[in-house]
Amino acid sequence: MSNNRLFLFFFLFLVLSCNSYQKPAESHLPKNLDEASKMKYAQYLIQGKILYNTNCTHCHQNSGEGFRKLYPALIGSAALMDDMGPAACLIKYGTQTSRKASNQNIVMPAQTELSNLEIAEILTYIGNSWGNQSGFISVSKVAKSLVDCATH
Amino acid sequence: MMRRHIEIGCLFLLLGACQEIKTNFELPILGRTEIVTKEVNGILIKDTIPHRIADFSFINQDSAVITNASFKDKIYVADFFFINCPSICPEMSKQLYRVYEKFLENENIGLLSHTIDPSYDTVAALANYARLLGVSSPKWEFVTGDKDQIYDIGETSYMVVANEDENAPGGFIHSGAFLLIDKERQVRGVYDGTIASQVDLLMKDINRLLSSYEQ
Numbered sequence: 001m002s003n004n005r006l007f008l009f010f011f012l013f014l015v016l017s018c019n020s021y022q023k024p025a026e027s028h029l030p031k032n033l034d035e036a037s038k039m040k041y042a043q044y045l046i047q048g049k050i051l052y053n054t055n056c057t058h059c060h061q062n063s064g065e066g067f068r069k070l071y072p073a074l075i076g077s078a079a080l081m082d083d084m085g086p087a088a089c090l091i092k093y094g095t096q097t098s099r100k101a102s103n104q105n106i107v108m109p110a111q112t113e114l115s116n117l118e119i120a121e122i123l124t125y126i127g128n129s130w131g132n133q134s135g136f137i138s139v140s141k142v143a144k145s146l147v148d149c150a151t152h
Numbered sequence: 153m154m155r156r157h158i159e160i161g162c163l164f165l166l167l168g169a170c171q172e173i174k175t176n177f178e179l180p181i182l183g184r185t186e187i188v189t190k191e192v193n194g195i196l197i198k199d200t201i202p203h204r205i206a207d208f209s210f211i212n213q214d215s216a217v218i219t220n221a222s223f224k225d226k227i228y229v230a231d232f233f234f235i236n237c238p239s240i241c242p243e244m245s246k247q248l249y250r251v252y253e254k255f256l257e258n259e260n261i262g263l264l265s266h267t268i269d270p271s272y273d274t275v276a277a278l279a280n281y282a283r284l285l286g287v288s289s290p291k292w293e294f295v296t297g298d299k300d301q302i303y304d305i306g307e308t309s310y311m312v313v314a315n316e317d318e319n320a321p322g323g324f325i326h327s328g329a330f331l332l333i334d335k336e337r338q339v340r341g342v343y344d345g346t347i348a349s350q351v352d353l354l355m356k357d358i359n360r361l362l363s364s365y366e367q
Binding site: 058059067068069070071106107109 | 235236238239240242243245246249281283284285286322
């Protein structure tokens with residue numbers, strides 16, 4: 001009888017300890033936001049994650065770590081965190097390289113089918129996940145960046 | 153109490169037996185055998201020839217000629233890819249890199265990646281790819297060559313699909329298979345190079361095949 005009780009206790013202990021274990025949040029949400037912005041932010045993060053998983057993980061991996069020197073990591077990249085504008089252009093138009101220049105990185109394919117909203121969602125997800133904290137990327141910011149890179 | 157002991161004993165016996173079956177399992181020889189009729193001492197006899205990888209000659213990332221002789225006395229894993237493949241190749245490279253790392257010190261194992269886009273994937277481009285991946289010949293050969301010869305050996309020897317298709321992502325349709333080839337140039341296994349558990353199995357099978365040569 002006492003054996004059974006001990007077992008039950010152990011079992012409960014295990015179950016409870018599992019529950020109380022919380023995984024660190026993958027995506028980061030700034031604290032001082034009003035309810036409406038928070039909602040929008042969260043929506044972007046969720047949609048961004050879905051889009052990222054379909055369009056980006058083949059190369060950059062679920063973890064954003066990239067792979068070897070073939071596919072660059074999206075974590076802790078100062079250039080990326082500094083300004084997400086060029087990244088919007090990369091997602092939309094890919095890397096433009098000539099066929100002769102083979103001594104470079106692998107070509108990133110263009111994904112022209114992605115809308116400005118979708119790119120903003122992807123960038124918001126990338127910019128606020130895996131420890132990145134670059135804030136909210138708006139559709140208008142993406143639109144402006146795309147105009148900028150199209151003219152250059 | 154006694155019965156319980158017997159039950160447990162039986163269980164262990166069963167588990168042990170399963171284990172034994174698994175390790176003694178010999179890998180199949182894949183492909184269609186060819187039946188040929190030939191004359192020996194004036195009598196027509198039928199002989200079966202097992203499927204083997206045909207003769208090939210390609211150029212690797214260091215501009216060296218790679219033929220079947222390059223894999224003499226080696227077990228190797230073959231696949232088909234192209235550098236700017238947006239869909240399955242990144243995962244294939246990642247998975248094959250696991251095999252590379254695991255058997256890095258074993259000289260009996262080689263890897264052979266054929267490009268199916270030789271017009272873009274030149275020797276220089278392949279050298280760059282190998283450099284970015286951080287791998288080198290002769291462990292991992294990236295080869296290019298005559299397009300028809302690559303497609304032909306893919307289809308007839310390795311039994312995988314490789315073709316140009318403008319509707320496919322990146323412009324090529326191809327299989328993500330890894331093929332395990334033994335020292336007799338025979339296909340001993342086909343694995344999905346985009347699934348980690350399949351590549352786990354491939355690495356187990358490589359060890360199994362290796363140990364079959366030690367006996």
